[in-house]
Amino acid sequence: MEESLHILIVDDDEVDRMAVRRALLKSGMTITVSEAANCAEALALLEANEYDCTFVDYGLPDENGLALVQYAVKLDVQHPLVVLTGQGDERIAVDLMKAGATDYLPKSLVNPPNLAQILRNAIRLNRAERDSIIAAQQLQETNKLLLEQNRALEEQREQIEIQNLQREDFISHLTHDLRTPLVAANIMFGLFEKEAFCPLSDSMQEALDAMSRSNQNLLELVNTILEVNRYESGNKALTMTKCDMWDIIQATIEQLQPLALYKSIELTATSDVPDPTSLKVLGDCQEIRRAVANLVGNGLKFTDVGHVQLKLGFEPAQIEDAVAMNGWVTIDVRDTGLGMSAEEQQTIFERFRTGKHRQSGSGLGLHLVARIITTHSGTITVTSNSGAGSLFKVRLPAHQEGRG
Helix, strand or coil: CCCCCEEEEECCCCCHHHHHHHHHHHCCCCEEEEEEHHHHHHHHHHHHHHHCCEEEEEECCCCHHHHHHHHHCCCCCCCCCCEEECCCCCHHHHHHHHHHHCCCEHHHHHCCHHHHHHHHHHHHHHHHHHHHHHHHHHHHHHHHHHHHHHHHHHHHHHHHHHHHHHHHHHHHHHHHHHHHHHHHHHHHHHHHHHCCCCCCHHHHHHHHHHHHHHHHHCCCHHHHHHHHHHHHHHHCCCEEEEEEEEHHHHHHHHHHHHHHHCCEEEEEEEHHHCCCHHHHECHHHHHHHHHHHHHHHHHHHHCCCCCEEEEEEEECCCCCCCCCCCEEEEEEEECCCCCHHHHHHHHCCCCHHHHHHCCCCCCCCHHHHHHHHHHHHCCEEEEEECCEEEEEEEEEEEECCCCC
C-alpha cells in the first residue's frame, strides 16, 4: 500500500491551487493537501507542520517563489520544493535550483501524470540526498571515533613500550647486580674447598658443599633470566658458525655424565646416520649446546630410574620446507621420567611455566630452549604421558658445504 503524502500548495490564485489539487488527487496517490495564498502564510505553515513536498507558485503577492525557497532553506526545510510558474524562463529555473529548489515545472504542464511523476522523482531524490548526508555524517563520526581509538591505542602502545623498556632495564640491572656477588661467592667457595683459609672438618665440608650447590643453582637461574631477557628484547648477539652436532652431543654427555652417575641413570647418545660428524648446523654453537644441555639436564632432573637417551638423526627436506632446503638435523631427547599430562604439554615452553612436581624450577629453562631453537629457524615438540617419560624432538635446518 502506497504511503499517504502531505502536500503544501502555495499559490495566490485559487483557481490554480484547485487545478494543482485536483491533478494531485487524480494522480492515483494517497494525498492530503494544505494550501497557502502567499509567502507569509506558507512560511507559517512550514514552521508548524511537516510536509512531504511543497509546490510553490513563482509569482506571489508578497514575495516571489525564489524568496520563499531561500526562506525555506534557512528554516532547514528537509522536504523537496517544486516551483510552478507560467513564465517558462530557463534563467529562473537555474536560479531556483541554485537556491535550493528540487525541481521546476511550467503551469502549462500541470496534469495528473506529470505531477505524479515529478512528485515521486522529487521525493525519491530528496530522500536519497538525505540518506547520503546521514551516511556521510555517520561515516564522519565513525572516522572520528576510529581516530580517537587509534590515538588511544597509540598511547597505550607507547606506554607498553616504555614499560617494556623499563622492565628490560630493571631485569638487566637486577640480574647483573645479583650475578656479581654470586660469582664472587663461587670463587670464595672454591678457595674454602681448597682449604686456603683453614682445614675443613667433614661437617664443614658437607655444609660448604650444600651452600656451594645452592649458590650455583641461584647463579644458573640468574644467568637464565638474563639470557631470556636478551632474547625477548632482541639484544641477543649470535655468532653464526658451522656447528658439528655430534660434537655438541658428545660434549653435553661429558658435561652431564657425573649427574647421571650420581643418580644411577644411564645417559647415552646414538646416531641414525652412518657418519654422525657429517651433520652440521649453521648457528651459534654455544647457544645450541646450551639448549641441548638444558633438555638433557631437564630429563635427568625428572628421571629417578631408567635412562636418558640422545639420538642424532636426519630428515630429508619436504616440498614445503622453504626454511630447510637441505633437510633437517634432528635431536631426540628421551627419558623414562615422570612424564606430563596433555594439559602440561600445551604450556611447557611458556615463560615462567612451572610444573607440579616438587623438583620443578623457575619455568624458564624450557622457555629459553624454545627461544634458542626458534631463533635458529628450528622447531621443538614434546610427546609425553604421565608416568611414562617424555620425548623432546628438536629440528634444525641442516647445513651443507657450499650451500645455505
